[in-house]
Amino acid sequence: xxxxxxxxxxxxxxxxxxxxxxxxxxxxxxxxxxxxxxxxxxxxxxxxxxxxxxxxxxxxxxxxxxxxxxxxxxxxxxxxxxxxxxxxxxxxxxxxxxxxxxxxxxxxxxxxxxxxxxxxxxxxxxxxxxxxxxxxxxxxxxxxxxxxxxxxxxxxxxxxxxxxxxxxxxxxxxxxxxxxxxxxxxxxxxxxxxxxxxxxxxxxxxxxxxxxxxxxxxxxxxxxxxxxxxxxxxxxxxxxxxxxxxxxxxxxxxxxxxxxxxxxxxxxxxxxxxxxxxxxxxxxxxxxxxxxxxxxxxxxxxxxxxxxxxxxxxxxxxxxxxxxxxxxxxxxxxxxxxxxxxxxxxxxxxxxxxxxxxxxxxxxxxxxxxxxxxxxxxxxxxxxxxxxxxxxxxxxxxxxxxxxxxxxxxxxxxxxxxxxxxxxxxxxxxxxxxxxxxxxxxxxxxxxxxxxxxxxxxxxxxxxxxxxxxxxxxxxxxxxxxxxxxxxxxxxxxxxxxxxxxxxxxxxxxxxxxxxxxxxxxxxxxxxxxxxxxxxxxxxxxxxxxxxxxxxxxxxxxxxxxxxxxxxxxxxxxxxxxxxxxxxxxxxxxxxxxxxxxxxxxxxxxxxxxxxxxxxxxxxxxxxxxxxxxxxxxxxxxxxxxxxxxxxxxxxxxxxxxxxxxxxxxxxxxxxxxxxxxxxxxxxxxxxxxxxxxxxxxxxxxxxxxxxxxxxxxxxxxxxxxxxxxxxxxxxxxxxxxxxxxxxxxxxxxxxx
Numbered sequence: 243x244x245x246x247x248x249x250x251x252x253x254x255x256x257x258x259x260x261x262x263x264x265x266x267x268x269x270x271x272x273x274x275x276x277x278x279x280x281x282x283x284x285x286x287x288x289x290x291x292x293x294x295x296x297x298x299x300x301x302x303x304x305x306x307x308x309x310x311x312x313x314x315x316x317x318x319x320x321x322x323x324x325x326x327x328x329x330x331x332x333x334x335x336x337x338x339x340x341x342x343x344x345x346x347x348x349x350x351x352x353x354x355x356x357x358x359x360x361x362x363x364x365x366x367x368x369x370x371x372x373x374x375x376x377x378x379x380x381x382x383x384x385x386x387x388x389x390x391x392x393x394x395x396x397x398x399x400x401x402x403x404x405x406x407x408x409x410x411x412x413x414x415x416x417x418x419x420x421x422x423x424x425x426x427x428x429x430x431x432x433x434x435x436x437x438x439x440x441x442x443x444x445x446x447x448x449x450x451x452x453x454x455x456x457x458x459x460x461x462x463x464x465x466x467x468x469x470x471x472x473x474x475x476x477x478x479x480x481x482x483x484x485x486x487x488x489x490x491x492x493x494x495x496x497x498x499x500x501x502x503x504x505x506x507x508x509x510x511x512x513x514x515x516x517x518x519x520x521x522x523x524x525x526x527x528x529x530x531x532x533x534x535x536x537x538x539x540x541x542x543x544x545x546x547x548x549x550x551x552x553x554x555x556x557x558x559x560x561x562x563x564x565x566x567x568x569x570x571x572x573x574x575x576x577x578x579x580x581x582x583x584x585x586x587x588x589x590x591x592x593x594x595x596x597x598x599x600x601x602x603x604x605x606x607x608x609x610x611x612x613x614x615x616x617x618x619x620x621x622x623x624x625x626x627x628x629x630x631x632x633x634x635x636x637x638x639x640x641x642x643x644x645x646x647x648x649x650x651x652x653x654x655x656x657x658x659x660x661x662x663x664x665x666x667x668x669x670x671x672x673x674x675x676x677x678x679x680x681x682x683x684x685x686x687x688x689x690x691x692x693x694x695x696x697x698x699x700x701x702x703x704x705x706x707x708x709x710x711x712x713x714x715x716x717x718x719x720x721x722x723x724x725x726x727x728x729x730x731x732x733x734x735x736x737x738x739x740x741x742x743x744x745x746x747x748x749x750x751x752x753x754x755x756x757x758x759x760x761x762x763x764x765x766x767x768x769x770x771x772x773x774x775x776x777x778x779x780x781x782x783x784x785x786x787x788x789x790x791x792x793x794x795x796x797x798x799x800x801x802x803x804x805x806x807x808x809x810x811x812x813x814x815x816x817x818x819x820x821x822x823x824x825x826x827x828x829x830x831x832x833x834x835x836x837x838x839x840x841x842x843x844x845x846x847x848x849x850x851x852x853x854x855x856x857x858x859x860x861x862x863x864x865x866x867x868x869x870x871x872x873x874x875x876x877x878x879x880x881x882x883x884x885x886x887x888x889x890x891x892x893x894x895x896x897x898x899x900x901x902x903x904x905x906x907x908x909x910x911x912x913x914x915x916x917x918x919x920x921x922x923x924x925x926x927x928x929x930x931x932x933x934x935x936x937x938x939x940x941x942x943x944x945x946x947x948x949x950x951x952x953x954x955x956x957x958x959x960x961x962x963x964x965x966x967x968x969x970x971x972x973x974x975x976x977x978x979x980x981x982x983x984x985x986x987x988x989x990x991x992x993x994x995x
Contacts, residue, residue, distance in 0.1 A: 292318060292326050296333070303337055304806055305838065306868070306906020311337065319353075328357050335370060336772030344374040365394040369402060369771040376405050385409050397763035400426040401776055404439055407446075416450040430761065432783040433468040435776075440467075441476070453487050461492075464499060474500055474507035485518050494522055501527040506534045526556060533563055542567050558588035558596045565603060574607050581607070589627075598624050598631020605637065609644070618644040622657060625664070635664040639674065643959055646677070651684035672698050672707035679711070680955065702822045706971045709978045709992035710955065712823075716991055726843040727836050727853050728984060732828040734800070740826050741792055741818070748793040756794050761787070769805060778810060785814045792818035799832055808837050809866040821979070823990050830983040834976070837866050837879075838907050845911050849919025854986065855929065856915055858976030859936070862969060863914075868907050878904035880914020890916055929994060930954050933973050938966035954994050 299314035315337070318330035331354040338347035351371045355364065372387030388402040388409075396402065407422035423443045427436070444459030460483065463476035477500040484492035497519055501510055510531045513519045529544035545567070548560040565580030581604040588596035601624045608617035621641035625634045642657035658678040665671040679694035698711035741748075756762065765780035781802060788794040795818040802811035815833035819825055836842070836857060846853035863881040864870035876883045882890065884901050890913045891899035903909045921932035921940060925947060935943035938961070950957030961967040978992035987993075 292322055296326065296329055299330075300333065304907070305841065306903075306908045306910075308337070308341065308906070324357070328354065328359070328363075331357065332363075332367070335367075339370060339374055339772050340774065344377045348374045348378070348380075361394070365391060365396050366767065366771045368394065369396060369398060369767070370773070372402060372405065373771075373773060376409070381409050381412060396767060397760065398767040398771070398773075398776075400429050400431060400764070401435075401768065401773070404435075404442070407442065411442075411446055411449070416446050419446045420450065432779040434779050437463065437466075437468040437472055441472070444476075444479075448483065453483065457483050457487070457489075457492065461496065464496060470504055471507055471509075474504040474509040477504070478509040478513065481513075482518060493518075497522060501531060505531045511535045511537075525551075529560070529563070533567070536570075538567055538570055554587065555591065558584050558591065558593055558600075561587060562596060562600050562603075565600065569603075569607065574611055577607050578604055594628040594630055595632075598628035598633045598637075601627065602631075602633040602637055605640065609640075614644050614648060617641075618648075625660065635661055635666070635670055638664065639677070642677065642681070643956075646681055646684070647956065649684070651681045655681035655685060668701050668703045669705050669707075672701050672703070672705045672711070675701075676707040676711055676955075679714075702824070704821045704823060704825075704975060704979055704990055706958075706975050706992065708823070709975065709990060712989065712991035713993045716989070716993075725853075726847065727839040727857075729839055730836075730984070732831045734828075736826060736828045737796065737832065740829055741796060745792045752791070753794065753797060756788065757797070778807065781807065781810050782813070785810065785817060789817050796832075803832075803835065808835050809864075811835065812861075812866060827983045827985065830979060834861065834980055834983050835866065836980075836984065838911060841908055841911050845915035849915045849922075851915075851919060851922055851929070852977070854980040854984065855973075855977050856911070856918070857980050858973045859914065859918065859933070860911075861976045862973045868910065869905055875901075877901060878910030878914075879907055880904075880910045880917075882910065882913050882917065886917065887913060928954075928957075930957055930970050930974065933970045934961055934966050937969040938963050942966070 295314050296318055299311040299318075302308075302314070303311035312334065315330040315334040318326050319334070322330060331350055335347050335350040335354055338344075338350060348371065351367050351374070355367050355371070359367070368387050368391040372384050372391060375384035375387055385406060388406050391402045392399045392406075403422055403426050407419040410416070410419040410422060420443060423439055423446065427439060427443070431439070440459055440463055444456045444463065447453075447456035447459060457480055460476045460480035464473050464480055467473040467476055477496045481493045481496040481500065484490075484496060497513065500507075500513060501523065504510055505527070514523060514528055514531060525544055525548055529541055529548060532538075532541035532544060542564065545560040545564050548556050549564070561580050561584035565577045565584060568574070568577035568580055581600045584600040585597050585604070588594070588600065601620055605617050605620035605624075608614075608620055618641045621637040621644070624631055624637040628634065631637075638657055638661035642654045642661065645651075645657060646654035655678055658674050658681060662671065662674045662678065665674050675694050675698040679691045679698065682688075682694060683691035692715075695711045695714050698708055699715055701708045761780055761784055765777050765784065768774075768777035768780060781798075784798060785795070788798065795814045799811045799814035799818075802808075802814060812833050812835055815829075819829045819833045821830075821833070834857070837860070839853075842856050842860075843853045846856040860866060860879050863876075864879045866879070868879050870879070870881065871877050872881055874883055877887075882904055887899070887901055887904060890896075894912070894916060899909075904913065918932060918936055921935040921943070922929060924940065925931040925935065925943060928947060931943050931947040931950075934946055934957075942963070946957060946960045946962075949960045958967060958970060961970065974992060974994070978987075978990060981987045982990040
């Protein structure tokens with residue numbers, strides 16, 4: 243590693259700002275060196291103090307200091323020379339649009355268009371202007387701007403045309419909207435854009451009365467929509483439209499697919515009460531939809547009706563679901579009885595999958611009730627009664643863990659010995675070997691333990707247990723915090739040497755074709771115009787399309803970090819950097835970027851823990867996306883939920899805090915670091931427990947910590963929430979990888995912080 247990370251970001255900001263002015267050249271990436279954006283002959287000199295201020299404004303905006311950035315831009319507009327004023331106007335217009343202030347963005351971009359601009363800069367401004375006018379419902383103005391962009395031959399013309407189609411639909415010109423939409427569907431656009439366009443096209447056909455075409459469109463979306471929710475929506479629309487058209491067969495076909503393939507989607511639940519659909523829905527389908535949506539009373543009635551019907555083929559599944567429903571209301575004895583009934587019914591018809599699953603759930607109830615012997619016997623029996631069950635390996639592990647916690651180390655070792663034969667993937671083998679080593683050590687067999695730790699450490703993946711075994715063998719039980727993040731960026735020469743050894747020489751023809759192709763041109767144009775979300779969709783599809791080419795992914799990853807799209811850069815890197823112990827640190831650092839290093843270091847150190855732990859948390863919470871929002875409304879890099887954020891704001895005396903402030907990296911990192919630091923202190927510096935509190939709640943964490951008895955590995959396995967257990971494991975894996983990638987440890991290992 244040989245170059246300051248902050249210098250890299252500074253350089254990226256400088257280059258991006260120059261490219262966005264658009265004065266001279268087309269702003270596209272150089273095909274000879276696509277990781278380095280092309281410059282602008284009329285940009286101000288890099289050493290000028292005013293230009294440095296504009297560069298600082300871009301960095302401040304990225305960090306979330308929006309007001310400071312805005313002031314710098316306004317000062318440059320007022321007092322700067324022509325290039326500085328142009329750059330400030332353009333940057334401010336994009337900032338205002340991205341902050342949702344379309345009216346101000348429109349005014350600013352109009353001022354920008356009055357400047358002496360290159361044709362490329364004017365074209366990009368028309369795209370942004372048309373977009374903000376469209377968002378405000380200024381239909382005539384939007385149409386003029388968007389048509390101007392299309393006429394100028396902009397590479398993102400498909401996006402402008404789709405908005406023009408929407409404008410046509412707003413005016414009732416549905417046939418024109420249909421033609422405009424169809425004109426762009428032949429282009430290879432990202433799946434999300436294609437799905438939205440196809441939905442729009444089907445609705446235009448519906449409005450135009452061309453029902454057959456609308457129905458065909460919805461049915462196709464039911465198969466090819468990007469997300470399950472969109473497919474369910476399309477099937478619901480298709481079923482309704484077919485019924486209204488009197489085509490009962492097509493209605494039932496769409497309804498059947500909705501209920502059997504997408505029963506967990508909201509549209510499936512709505513269908514149960516829809517008088518057009520309800521008479522055609524069978525009892526089994528109704529029961530499953532109710533169960534998945536936790537309409538428990540009605541689901542219980544439906545599944546009991548299936549049992550009462552006497553259909554032996556359906557009884558095993560119905561009894562199994564009745565067992566889960568009994569657990570939901572705390573009726574554990576009934577749950578055990580239901581699982582026994584399910585096991586008996588499934589065994590009678592040779593349904594070993596249900597035998598295995600019902601036995602697993604029965605074992606978890608025994609464990610919950612503290613009936614440890616019965617739980618262990620039930621878990622271990624699964625491999626005998628249902629050896630093909632997907633639960634067999636995990637059940638053996640669970641049975642071994644229960645015996646280990648009973649201090650029956652020899653029994654545990656024997657059970658885990660059986661599990662090692664079933665573990666099909668590296669992670670399962672690592673877990674089995676590691677715990678067998680702990681059992682051997684507990685039984686006094688230190689030589690056996692050492693051998694098993696060595697077997698675990700020899701596995702290739704950067705897995706929690708492989709990393710823990712390496713720490714055991716190295717004698718590093720705890721980690722150095724690492725202090726501050728060294729402001730370094732990967733040594734790309736070393737990465738390229740590694741790629742050469744793995745993949746052979748780079749293909750310059752493929753590289754040139756890729757970076758001069760229509761998808762890349764669209765992405766850069768959208769990004770230049772400030773339409774970041776649209777640009778990200780294009781880049782995501784480019785990552786997918788190049789997943790088999792390590793060299794192209796490498797070049798794309800470097801370009802994306804220059805564009806400050808850290809989450810996408812890391813995604814691209816993950817496609818060519820194996821998460822294995824023999825991957826070089828510089829390559830791993832591309833997949834594990836040190837985002838906002840100064841802020842991360844400051845906040846982690848202020849709250850008493852390693853900045854690399856905070857980076858590991860950010861990676862798992864948001865994957866470096868400052869605008870990430872979860873279904874629970876957790877927001878920002880550290881995914882803090884509103885109620886928790888309010889408490890943190892009060893503790894930090896942030897009187898003017900609004901939840902939207904969490905989208906500012908500086909705020910999100912401060913709040914997340916404060917909350918994690920508070921959990922670490924409250925839980926006696928137990929970092930795994932603190933991470934479980936961050937995800938699963940402080941009360942649960944304290945309970946799991948007590949049950950873990952001071953053993954961090956037992957603690958991890960004690961967490962009964964699968965999401966929280968995986969979260970703790972993954973954050974710690976991230977932490978270990980960061981320590982290695984940034985030179986804190988000389989090999990990949992996990993000494994617990």
